Amino acid sequence: MFKKRKIKICGLKYYNNISSIIDLYPDFIGFIFFEKSPRFVGDNFLAPDTIGISKVGVFVNEKEDKLLKLSIKNNLDFVQLHGDESPYYCRNIYKKGIKIIKSFGIDNNFYFEKIKEYIDHVKYFLFDFKSKIYGGSGKKFFWEKIYNYNFKVPFLLSGGINSNDFDKINNLNIPNLLGIDLNSCFEKKPGLKNFNLLKQFISRIKYKYLSDYHGFYGNFGGAYIPEMLYNNINHLKNEYNKIINNNCFKKKLKRLLHNYVGRPSPLFYCNNLSKIYGAKIYLKREDLNHTGSHKINNTIGQALLAKEIGKKNIISETGAGQHGVATSTICSLLGLKCTIFMGEVDIKRQIQNVYRMKMLGANIIAVNSGSKTLKDSVNEAIRYWINNPDCYYMIGSAVGPDPYPRMVSYFQSIISEEIKEQLKELPNYIIACLGGGSNAAGIFYHFLDDEYVKLIGVEASGLGLNTNKTAATIQKGSRGVLHGSMTILMQDKYGQILEPYSISAGLDYPGIGPMHANLFYKNRATFISVTDFEAIEAGIELSSLEGIIPALESAHAIASLKKLSFKKNDLVIINMSGRGDKDMDTYIKHIENNE
Structure with missing residues (x-):
């Protein structure tokens, strides 16, 4: 060990x-x-x-x-x-x-x-x-x-x-x-x-599980970027390394996380769910954060960093809209200009979050290239950044070139840091949904070296692994470069990216973060997949048993309970990464179609 x-x-x-x-x-x-x-x-x-x-x-x-x-x-x-x-x-x-x-x-x-x-x-x-x-x-x-x-x-x-x-x-x-x-x-x-x-x-x-000084997680990560992005990335990396352990910066971050976000988020024991699945099941309630998800942990950190280095214009991408809302929120608070790139498909299925972002003062740019989802929003944001280097690009997941995976994972690590303080003992399982992987990175972070703890990442298999409508990267992907990082991604034999699919906009991404790719290759984490139907059913089950409506992303993590075998006293923690308000139309359609 x-x-x-x-x-x-x-x-x-x-x-x-x-x-x-x-x-x-x-x-x-x-x-x-x-x-x-x-x-x-x-x-x-x-x-x-x-x-x-x-x-x-x-x-x-x-x-x-x-x-x-x-x-x-x-x-x-x-x-x-x-x-x-x-x-x-x-x-x-x-x-x-x-x-x-x-x-x-x-x-x-x-x-x-x-x-x-x-x-x-x-x-x-x-x-x-x-x-x-x-x-x-x-x-x-x-x-x-x-x-x-x-x-x-x-x-x-x-x-x-x-x-x-x-x-x-x-x-x-x-x-x-x-x-x-x-x-x-x-x-x-x-x-x-x-x-x-x-x-x-x-x-x-x-550097067994975290990145080394060049941003590599084992054989994954790094910064595979065009020359036009080199100055942007190098400047960000140097500034982040200087600022991240500055006591003044850390105090500002801690104060906002406590007074504005409402941290620490509760660790809630699910009595009814525990009886059904035969284990002690807890939810880490990131859905109770201001803005309704874990995304605010990262956006506050990056927004403070942007201000420290003199950036006034923030650009970002979003899929389910959770990161977009969190970015718009903190930009509003700190007086920063905010531009959000969002795929047209995601805009239609997450219209409530679109209106929230606009109300918070963000400019929404609809992306109509490719599959018109998260991957394409990232592409457009990067293109915009190349042409507008004075902007600060606030990536929402643990993907992209170094220092982004390292930075996002660190800002999200407050999740597992709090769990260690709240629980006082090691859990047997930690479970999180996985698209790019920011919420999973955050809840895994402080347990990486506790190899007694089983880390479970839950991907979106969409309509099934045997179809071409899936976003299960680990099961369907191979090693390659995506958005400036060596990782595992869905691609054909010619290296062309395959279009992912999931009913959950936040998991509709053709790759995973390099930290998770490394955890997979080193057998530190286990990755399973859940279909659209299984996720929706799990979300409805949690709602009826515990009175908590999860985001569809989080519902994938809940659905994993049916796929895992627990012992009677196993202690299980699931990251409730977001609340389900944004997904009510999907839940309602499912309920109506199955009545």
């Missing part, structure tokens, strides 16, 4: 080397401010911008005022205390608003009870080999010792970790092991890191 660990690269000293290591996108970069260390950065050092990577300053028994000055000067996210700093010292630093990583040297006589007094004042602990000198020694302690650690504060493992330790690290089954600290075993000389050695090691440790 693979466990993704956070990576801290410590002891960097040279600016060119630091710039290269930033491209590996570790979680933390450490600079040593201890004068007796061979990796001491010097008195005139100024830590560069690390583009969203947490900066750590390493100190040994430093005076409080000097530590505070250096922390402010270098814009440090953490201070790592490697000396004999007392709990009282840590408390004083903590009260100044500084996050602390407290290091302890471990030997055979070490007892973890001695760190108990530090718990309320530190963010993380770091455990290293105990040596006679301060700082790291490049040696390992007896790692089995940390199985005795039973406090809730996460910790980093340090001391002599080298490129041969992957399997040993992976086999450490310790819940609060946050990550590893890499230093002397990955150097050409003190302070100068070996880029290629680190790149090879980090790729194995860090």
Whole structure:
């Protein structure tokens, strides 16, 4: 079983080397401010911008005022205390608003009870080999010792970790092991890191299921784009990497998600549904968000990003209209101009959302090319963006060239982040419908490394897998490039895209996001399909049993319950990605035709 660990690269000293290591996108970069260390950065050092990577300053028994000055000067996210700093010292630093990583040297006589007094004042602990000198020694302690650690504060493992330790690290089954600290075993000389050695090691440790620093999820993803889009994409990628971990940005995002969207969304236990299917079934109620779906999680994040980089005109695409409504809503709130591309077929079947978008101030451009659905709306939005590079293109799903899949998945990850806080135990199953895959990416995100949890993606098989009226990409597709990303898509033997079909406009897409393609190829997630009829019947069943009318997209996820076998105490979470107001005409026609 693979466990993704956070990576801290410590002891960097040279600016060119630091710039290269930033491209590996570790979680933390450490600079040593201890004068007796061979990796001491010097008195005139100024830590560069690390583009969203947490900066750590390493100190040994430093005076409080000097530590505070250096922390402010270098814009440090953490201070790592490697000396004999007392709990009282840590408390004083903590009260100044500084996050602390407290290091302890471990030997055979070490007892973890001695760190108990530090718990309320530190963010993380770091455990290293105990040596006679301060700082790291490049040696390992007896790692089995940390199985005795039973406090809730996460910790980093340090001391002599080298490129041969992957399997040993992976086999450490310790819940609060946050990550590893890499230093002397990955150097050409003190302070100068070996880029290629680190790149090879980090790729194995860090990028099992999420994207690497080039936007690849395994063999999927990347940015396969025409030269005319290069400047747009490159600028967006650089700005996103800079802004995403900015504390001010994160506070704005958190505040809007709470006060405007209404997060956290409830985790609702379905008593009646559970009795029928023999498991404990919960719904993650994204349908209760402002605008009625999960889409607002992403549009708020991207709209704030657009404002940060000075963009005033937003363009986007929509299928079912949920993303279009969410985009129009946040543009109205933030004073941004909004243009939405929507296929003529989707406009007819989602007219209610069209009027909502117009009422919110959006300009709707009807797309009449191709199948006149979501794929074609994306095509037209991209063409418009090429000719109008000053616009910000707000993609609604986890598709497209990097950084879009990475960005959308991150903004939607609030869904699984909340579930972990609400549930306090691991579920057996997580189920989500799948078109491009934004809601599935969000609910899968924080469970990717919990391989005990079965991830189920539910595609739309339309009129059936044996017909040409389907959108079941995994079952019918093959590897190829769609909208700037290597993924799995429906195509003929000549590479021409096949027209998808689903009664659900939000699932009517001929591909899936690269994250999901990678999860399929690595057998981390299971993908099944549901027909139009099965989805509508499931939506009606949920409505009659629990008083919740789901969007047709979400109804596909509900329909999977009939296709899965559960044990009595299995804990099942289904993402209720949207509410069914927009689909009432379809439900009514089905009910009338079957009376």
